[in-house]
Amino acid sequence: MPLSGRVAIVTGAAKPDGIGHAVALGLAREGAAVVVADLYEAGFAGVARAVEAAGQRCRCIRTDVADPASAEAMVKEAASEFGRIDALVNAVGGSWGITPEDLTAPPRRGFVGLTNCSLADWRTILGVNLDGAFYCARAAAPYLRASPGGAIVNFASVAARKGLTPGSEGSSGPYAVAKAGIMALTRQLAVELGADGVRVNCVAPGVVLSGRARRLMAAIGSERGPEGMAAAVPLGRFATVDEVAGLVVALCTDETSYMTGVTLDVNGAAYMA
Amino acid sequence: MQLSGLAGRVAVVTGAASGIGQAVVRRLAEERVRLAVVDVYEAGLRELCRELGEAAPELFVADLTDPHEVMDLAKRVLGEVGDVSFLVNVAGGPVAPSHENPLPRLPTRAFPIDEIDDVDWARILATNLTTAFLVCRAFVPALKARRFGRIVNFTSIAARRGSDRVGVHYAAAKGGVIGLTKTLALELGPQGITVNAIAPGFINTERMEAAAWGRRTPEQHQAVLDAIPLGRLGRPDDIAGIVALLCSDQGGYVSGATIDVNGGLYFGP
Numbered sequence: 001m002p003l004s005g006r007v008a009i010v011t012g013a014a015k016p017d018g019i020g021h022a023v024a025l026g027l028a029r030e031g032a033a034v035v036v037a038d039l040y041e042a043g044f045a046g047v048a049r050a051v052e053a054a055g056q057r058c059r060c061i062r063t064d065v066a067d068p069a070s071a072e073a074m075v076k077e078a079a080s081e082f083g084r085i086d087a088l089v090n091a092v093g094g095s096w097g098i099t100p101e102d103l104t105a106p107p108r109r110g111f112v113g114l115t116n117c118s119l120a121d122w123r124t125i126l127g128v129n130l131d132g133a134f135y136c137a138r139a140a141a142p143y144l145r146a147s148p149g150g151a152i153v154n155f156a157s158v159a160a161r162k163g164l165t166p167g168s169e170g171s172s173g174p175y176a177v178a179k180a181g182i183m184a185l186t187r188q189l190a191v192e193l194g195a196d197g198v199r200v201n202c203v204a205p206g207v208v209l210s211g212r213a214r215r216l217m218a219a220i221g222s223e224r225g226p227e228g229m230a231a232a233v234p235l236g237r238f239a240t241v242d243e244v245a246g247l248v249v250a251l252c253t254d255e256t257s258y259m260t261g262v263t264l265d266v267n268g269a270a271y272m273a
Numbered sequence: 274m275q276l277s278g279l280a281g282r283v284a285v286v287t288g289a290a291s292g293i294g295q296a297v298v299r300r301l302a303e304e305r306v307r308l309a310v311v312d313v314y315e316a317g318l319r320e321l322c323r324e325l326g327e328a329a330p331e332l333f334v335a336d337l338t339d340p341h342e343v344m345d346l347a348k349r350v351l352g353e354v355g356d357v358s359f360l361v362n363v364a365g366g367p368v369a370p371s372h373e374n375p376l377p378r379l380p381t382r383a384f385p386i387d388e389i390d391d392v393d394w395a396r397i398l399a400t401n402l403t404t405a406f407l408v409c410r411a412f413v414p415a416l417k418a419r420r421f422g423r424i425v426n427f428t429s430i431a432a433r434r435g436s437d438r439v440g441v442h443y444a445a446a447k448g449g450v451i452g453l454t455k456t457l458a459l460e461l462g463p464q465g466i467t468v469n470a471i472a473p474g475f476i477n478t479e480r481m482e483a484a485a486w487g488r489r490t491p492e493q494h495q496a497v498l499d500a501i502p503l504g505r506l507g508r509p510d511d512i513a514g515i516v517a518l519l520c521s522d523q524g525g526y527v528s529g530a531t532i533d534v535n536g537g538l539y540f541g542p
Contacts, residue, residue: 002274030274190537194502206526234462239526246276246523253274255518258474258511260503260537269458269467269529273542 001031002253006147007082009035009075011065011136012092014043017211019155020091021047022245028054030249032087035078037063037071037136039103057082064100065092065132066124075139085143087252089153090133093179094212095172098128107212107219111166114173122174129178130185137189141198150198151252152189156182158206158227158267170216171226179204183263190261199260201251206267207238227270235268278522280305283357285350287337287408288364289330290317291376292478293427296509297361297516302328304517306359309350311335314375336372337364337404338396347411359520360412360424362405365446367439369396379484384440394442401446405453413461422466423520426454428531430474434539447472451531458529467528469519474535477506502537 008027013020013036021043024034028051036047036058044060051058059081063074079085092098096108112121133154144150157171160179164171182202189200207213207225217223223230230238244266250256251264265273284301288294290312298310298321308330312318318332331354335342350357368377384393405426416422431439432447451470458468475481475497489497498504512534518524519532533541 187540190540191502194537195504197503199503234459235465235467235526235528236463243523243526246521247518247527250274250514250518250523255274255514256534257514258503258507258534258536259515259532261540262533263540264527264532265530266526267528268526269455269462272455272458272529273531 003027003086004031006032006086007035007078007084008032008087008089008252009037009078009085009136009140010089010091011037011063011132014038014040014047014060015211016043016046017214017241019208019210019241019244020089022241023089023091023248025050025054026245026249027087027252028056030253031056033057033082035082036060037065037074038092039064039100065136066127068135071132071135072139075136079143084147085140086147086149087151088136088140088144089248089252090136091155092132093129093155095125095170095175097212099124107170107216109169109219111168112172113164113166114177117172117174121172125172125174126178129175130181133182133185141193144198145193145196147198149254150193150196152198152200153248153251154182154186154202156202156204156263158204158265158271161204161265161271161273164226168226169220186263187261194260199256201256201259201262201264203244203247203251204263204265204267205239205244206233206270208241208244209238210241213238233268233270237268239266239268276304276517276521276523279517279520281307282359283307283309283355284359284361284520285309285311285357285412286361286363287311287404290314290321292480293473293476293509293512294363295321296513297363298330299325300510300513300517302330307354309333309354311337311346312364313337313370313372317376337408338399340407343407343411351415356419357412357415358419358422360408360416360422361516362408362424362426364404365401365427367397367443369400379480381484381488383438384442386441389440389442397442398446401443402449402453405450409457416466417461417464420465422461423524424457424466424468425516425519426450426468426470428470428472430472430533430535430539433472433533433541454531455529462528467519467525469527469529470531471512471515472531472533472535472541473507473512474501474533474538475506476509476512478509500538501535505536507534507536
């Protein structure tokens with residue numbers, strides 16, 4: 001298996017219906033031991049069982065990626081437990097359900113743009129979506145440099161490409177800005193880490209049918225994601241979780257051995273950069 | 274990695290007799306994709322088929338700049354190999370092959386605009402852009418009929434960031450491939466067909482080695498490597514994995530994308 005003997009950290013992998021969870025499982029199926037870094041401790045047993053059922057070790061570490069000390073401690077613990085880190089997937093993110101206080105909160109209703117968000121929204125959303133990826137990448141960089149095939153995969157979004165239409169719900173203006181920051185973070189890290197063979201890429205999904213998206217659609221009573229209706233996507237549907245997770249796993253393997261600094265759009269041709 | 278949705282399906286790979294095309298064929302054959310391989314360079318196709326032994330693809334010799342040959346090719350492939358799911362348009366390059374000269378030497382010099390005559394312009398446009406159009410036009414009805422398909426086109430870093438070597442004809446043709454890819458993605462999305470383009474950077478094929486790159490001084494060579502964050506030229510295998518990924522279930526929601534595969538040398542939009 002391509003990732004046999006390798007160790008991967010996946011943030012935001014504890015919720016069973018999320019993209020991060022599917023990434024953790026996909027990496028395990030390719031042979032990697034998995035460290036799950038998440039605030040959602042209620043999901044730890046489930047993700048650990050799934051990874052172990054795929055024949056790999058799993059360690060779950062409660063982590064608030066927006067807190068640099070927590071992110072650094074998580075990486076240190078992962079490295080001391082497994083002796084190495086080969087891949088880091090910064091999957092945690094979103095505009096709601098991302099802090100210890102609102103972790104299981106229902107979708108927040110209404111449009112949250114840049115002109116009507118609170119400063120607390122701005123800091124919280126930037127903190128989890130952008131700062132968190134930076135803290136984790138910086139802490140993991142020395143280990144990734146030592147790996148024979150280090151890889152970082154970040155999550156951007158189509159929201160960063162095209163912005164969010166006023167009136168849309170479930171995402172936010174600060175999120176779009178954070179995800180644009182992720183693209184630049186990805187490029188900068190690609191340039192800094194390339195000489196040591198570490199590849200850094202991000203995916204920019206459109207609407208993905210994760211548990212969070214389904215909860216949003218249930219709350220607003222419409223099959224509508226923050227970026228619009230499925231019918232408006234040329235492919236005529238939203239993405240499955242596996243269609244994003246599979247690409248993330250591929251970005252951790254040699255399938256993509258000469259790709260670095262890339263933002264891979266995964267949006268069914270809804271927005272073609 | 275384990276990719277699903279490939280085994281047993283039929284792929285047409287153009288430009289299969291050398292370089293990137295060859296690597297794509299080998300990779301898809303590993304995944305047990307049934308292959309129709311197309312090139313104007315028959316000897317190269319035969320050698321590739323010999324190498325693949327039992328998994329040997331069906332081979333088709335055609336000049337893809339000729340609309341009649343392409344229509345005939347589609348008829349033969351659909352009749353002899355079966356329903357096509359994947360269309361991989363690798364055929365192209367900075368020189369124009371033909372039945373008379375199927376594997377022309379690659380240029381060893383740059384092409385300033387005032388040295389490109391009308392014939393060069395037309396030939397390079399035909400080789401790199403018209404071929405993709407003709408092959409897509411010929412096979413799209415079969416993909417639409419099945420309401421499934423994956424088209425992978427090839428553009429180039431020359432179209433993404435410009436080039437100081439290959440000339441405006443090649444860069445413009447490859448830019449055209451991006452427009453073709455996006456428009457076809459919009460047009461065919463409702464039929465369940467994805468259309469993407471791969472933009473390779475500097476890929477070290479045997480022919481490239483024999484041409485421009487083999488003639489660089491060690492200092493010039495090092496300067497090229499220094500500009501690439503991953504510190505090496507690409508290999509045909511670096512491209513083949515991404516083709517497999519885009520054809521697989523895992524690549525099912527990627528459409529209209531131009532994917533830069535260049536070791537970090539240039540970051541597209």
